[in-house]
Amino acid sequence: MKYSAKKPNEDVNLPQEHIVPYSTKLIVSFILSMIIAYVILLGVVDIIIQSITPKQEKALTNLISKEIKIATSKTKADMYIQKVVDKLAKCSDIPYKLDAYIMQDKQINAFALPGGTIYITTGMLKIIKSENELASVMGHEIGHFKNKDHLRSFSTSIVTGFISLFIPDSYSSMVNGMTDFSKMKFSQVQEEFADKFGIDAMNCAYGNVNGATILFEKMDRGNSELEHFMASHPSFKSRIKKMKDHIKDKNYIYSNKLIPFNKD
Amino acid sequence: MYEFIYFLILLVLGFIVGSILEKKHFKSINEREEKLLNLPTITLKKPLNEENIVQTELVYGSVVVSIDFFKKFIAGLVNFFGGNIVVYDTLLNRARREAILRMKESALNASEIINLKVETSSIHKSAKRIGAVEITAYGTAIYR
Numbered sequence: 001m002k003y004s005a006k007k008p009n010e011d012v013n014l015p016q017e018h019i020v021p022y023s024t025k026l027i028v029s030f031i032l033s034m035i036i037a038y039v040i041l042l043g044v045v046d047i048i049i050q051s052i053t054p055k056q057e058k059a060l061t062n063l064i065s066k067e068i069k070i071a072t073s074k075t076k077a078d079m080y081i082q083k084v085v086d087k088l089a090k091c092s093d094i095p096y097k098l099d100a101y102i103m104q105d106k107q108i109n110a111f112a113l114p115g116g117t118i119y120i121t122t123g124m125l126k127i128i129k130s131e132n133e134l135a136s137v138m139g140h141e142i143g144h145f146k147n148k149d150h151l152r153s154f155s156t157s158i159v160t161g162f163i164s165l166f167i168p169d170s171y172s173s174m175v176n177g178m179t180d181f182s183k184m185k186f187s188q189v190q191e192e193f194a195d196k197f198g199i200d201a202m203n204c205a206y207g208n209v210n211g212a213t214i215l216f217e218k219m220d221r222g223n224s225e226l227e228h229f230m231a232s233h234p235s236f237k238s239r240i241k242k243m244k245d246h247i248k249d250k251n252y253i254y255s256n257k258l259i260p261f262n263k264d
Numbered sequence: 265m266y267e268f269i270y271f272l273i274l275l276v277l278g279f280i281v282g283s284i285l286e287k288k289h290f291k292s293i294n295e296r297e298e299k300l301l302n303l304p305t306i307t308l309k310k311p312l313n314e315e316n317i318v319q320t321e322l323v324y325g326s327v328v329v330s331i332d333f334f335k336k337f338i339a340g341l342v343n344f345f346g347g348n349i350v351v352y353d354t355l356l357n358r359a360r361r362e363a364i365l366r367m368k369e370s371a372l373n374a375s376e377i378i379n380l381k382v383e384t385s386s387i388h389k390s391a392k393r394i395g396a397v398e399i400t401a402y403g404t405a406i407y408r
Contacts, residue, residue: 003304005304006301010357010361013353013356014354014357015351017350022351023338023351027338027341029345030344030345
């Protein structure tokens with residue numbers, strides 16, 4: 001045997017493809033598969049939500065409302081709001097009880113929590129001058145319940161949370177950033193549906209839709225306390241226009257006779 | 265949003281610096297291998313020629329090599345799909361060659377090194393991923 005000084009062939013042990021095209025391909029296919037998984041899962045979730053029966057919806061809502069502990073006693077003012085809500089709720093065919101509460105807050109806001117609770121701030125009540133305006137806001141919130149928007153946003157965050165399980169550690173913070181976007185905001189479409197529903201409910205409960213757009217027009221004109229509200233609700237002008245179109249389509253009676261609003 | 269940008273910056277930095285350091289290491293490895301070509305290192309258990317042996321000695325070389333952040337990220341993605349983690353190839357290659365070179369360098373006057381064995385152990389940064397790898401190469405140096 002003779003030893004010949006020769007370097008071994010290392011090429012078999014080293015990557016054949018340059019790292020940059022390799023990584024790009026890998027990253028792109030990873031992102032694509034995440035997107036596809038997200039879309040498919042959302043589609044599945046949507047189908048499930050649409051096929052939830054009222055009874056199931058009621059059970060789910062009761063489950064959630066048990067988790068969210070809220071104020072127990074109601075003031076006279078709360079009861080008044082509740083009366084308006086009940087009037088509208090009768091027209092909306094929702095299988096569970098809706099609870100209305102006033103929240104002490106200077107900011108102008110009204111929101112609905114999963115579980116059937118509606119909150120309206122004292123700030124909002126200050127700029128409301130008629131029962132009709134109150135009804136338009138409440139109707140809008142009831143519309144969200146009707147369309148199961150809360151279940152939807154709930155399940156969206158479940159889906160994104162589920163997907164982030166599969167993503168290795170260091171990038172789950174990245175994904176969390178994305179989940180925050182989709183959490184508390186309803187899409188433009190969902191908001192418009194809620195608007196339409198609010199108008200229909202008003203018409204059903206009051207026989208007319210007087211003052212349906214007044215409050216929204218007020219908010220469109222702008223106000224310093226509105227910032228918070230504006231942040232979570234998209235532009236008003238297009239929504240107001242759509243509401244007016246809807247009123248015209250359905251031939252609702254619209255006059256300026258408003259029921260006065262007594263503040264407690 | 266800022267976390268994402270920070271992450272991207274780390275990735276790019278890891279890639280650039282890591283590539284530079286890796287190239288430097290490979291260059292050094294290639295040079296030293298050229299110089300040490302005349303010291304045969306074989307895995308046979310007995311020397312080629314059993315005459316004139318003055319001394320035998322255990323020699324070993326060990327090295328710990330780590331990879332950059334970018335490669336770790338890619339490895340994480342490949343872990344998701346499965347398959348060969350190609351990016352670690354250069355890591356292992358460098359580590360092995362460096363360990364063998366260090367072993368040779370500790371026996372410069374030897375005629376040959378027999379019974380070469382290479383062993384590895386990974387130093388885990390966290391339970392899941394390989395942070396660095398340690399390779400030990402050892403053999404018997406024969407002096408004539």
